[in-house]
Amino acid sequence: MGMPSPLPVRDGVGATRLHVPMTGAWPTIAAYMIERFFHLDPERLLTRFDRGEIVARDGSALSRDTPLGAEEFVWYYREPPAEKAIPFEVEVLHQDRDLVVVDKPHFLPTTPGGKFVQNSALVRLRNLLGIPELTPIHRLDRATAGLLMFSTRPQTRGAYQLLFENRQVRKVYEAVSARPAHWDASAFPLVYRNHIVKNRGEVCVQVDADREPNSETLIEVLSADDRTVHTLLRPHSGKMHQLRVHLAALGLGILNDGFYPVLLPEAPDDFDRPLQLLARELRFVDPLSDQERVFTTRRRLALAPPAP
Numbered sequence: 001m002g003m004p005s006p007l008p009v010r011d012g013v014g015a016t017r018l019h020v021p022m023t024g025a026w027p028t029i030a031a032y033m034i035e036r037f038f039h040l041d042p043e044r045l046l047t048r049f050d051r052g053e054i055v056a057r058d059g060s061a062l063s064r065d066t067p068l069g070a071e072e073f074v075w076y077y078r079e080p081p082a083e084k085a086i087p088f089e090v091e092v093l094h095q096d097r098d099l100v101v102v103d104k105p106h107f108l109p110t111t112p113g114g115k116f117v118q119n120s121a122l123v124r125l126r127n128l129l130g131i132p133e134l135t136p137i138h139r140l141d142r143a144t145a146g147l148l149m150f151s152t153r154p155q156t157r158g159a160y161q162l163l164f165e166n167r168q169v170r171k172v173y174e175a176v177s178a179r180p181a182h183w184d185a186s187a188f189p190l191v192y193r194n195h196i197v198k199n200r201g202e203v204c205v206q207v208d209a210d211r212e213p214n215s216e217t218l219i220e221v222l223s224a225d226d227r228t229v230h231t232l233l234r235p236h237s238g239k240m241h242q243l244r245v246h247l248a249a250l251g252l253g254i255l256n257d258g259f260y261p262v263l264l265p266e267a268p269d270d271f272d273r274p275l276q277l278l279a280r281e282l283r284f285v286d287p288l289s290d291q292e293r294v295f296t297t298r299r300r301l302a303l304a305p306p307a308p
Contacts, residue, residue, distance in 0.1 A: 091103040095129070099151065102149075159288060164238070169284040174233070174277070215242045217246045
C-alpha cells in the first residue's frame with residue numbers, strides 16, 4: 001500500500017510527493033527545493049509556499065521558513081504545462097464496479113507525463129467518469145490505439161494487475177506494414193523471439209543477439225496487397241516496443257513508425273499519419289467471478305488492405 005496523499009485528485013491529476021532529506025546544507029525545505037528544481041524561478045516557488053500550496057503528510061501548509069528536517073515528505077500539485085490538444089476521444093466500451101475498458105485513440109498517452117497531462121487517457125477518464133481512484137492496470141504506447149483497462153477500486157486492483165504480471169491475459173494486436181520487395185506469405189504463421197534490452201536514457205530498445213530470448217510473438221497474416229501487409233500479433237511476453245521491434249526485424253516495419261527500424265528526428269504529431277498498430281482484443285478469466293471475459297476494439301487501421 002502506497003503512502004496516501006493528503007491532497008485530493010484535482011482536475012483528474014493526483015498531487016506529487018517529494019522526498020526531502022532530513023539533514024543537509026539547506027536551512028529550509030524551501031531552500032532545498034529551490035536547488036532541487038534549479039530550472040524554476042525561485043521567487044515563484046517561494047510564492048507557492050506563501051499560498052499554502054506545499055503541504056506536509058497531515059495536509060498542513062508549510063512556509064518558506066519551515067526548517068529542513070521538519071518533514072521527510074511534502075506534497076504539491078505540479079503546475080500544468082501548456083498543452084497542445086489531441087483531437088481524438090477515448091471511447092468507454094465497458095464499465096462495472098471494478099473495471100473500465102476503453103478504446104484509446106492514437107497519440108493519446110495512457111498516463112500524464114512530460115507535456116501531456118490533461119491530454120492523457122487517465123486524466124480524461126477521471127474527469128469524465130468522476131472516479132478519482134481510477135488507475136490503469138496496464139499501458140499502451142502513446143502511438144498505439146486500442147483496448148486499455150482501468151481499475152476503479154483499490155480493493156480489487158491487485159487481483160487484475162496479477163493477471164498481467166502472470167501473463168494470464170491473452171492479448172491480440174493488429175498491424176499494417178509496407179510489403180517487402182521479396183515477400184513470402186508461406187513463411188507465416190511464425191513465432192519470432194529475441195532478447196530486448198531497454199537502456200536508460202535511450203528512447204529505442206536494443207536487441208542483444210547473444211542472449212537467450214526474453215520476448216516472443218506469434219505473427220499471422222490477415223491480408224496483403226501489392227503495397228501493404230496486415231498482420232495479427234499474439235505476444236506471449238510484454239517487453240517495451242516488442243511488436244514494433246519484431247516486425248521491423250522481419251522487414252515488416254509498421255507504417256508511420258518513427259522509431260523502428262530507423263529512429264527518425266523528433267517532429268510534431270501528424271494526426272493524419274497514425275502508427276498502424278492496434279490493441280484488438282483482451283481475453284482473461286475474471287479473478288473475482290471466475291468467468292471468461294472478452295473485450296474487442298471498435299477501431300480499425302485505416303491502411304489495412306481488404307481481407308481476401
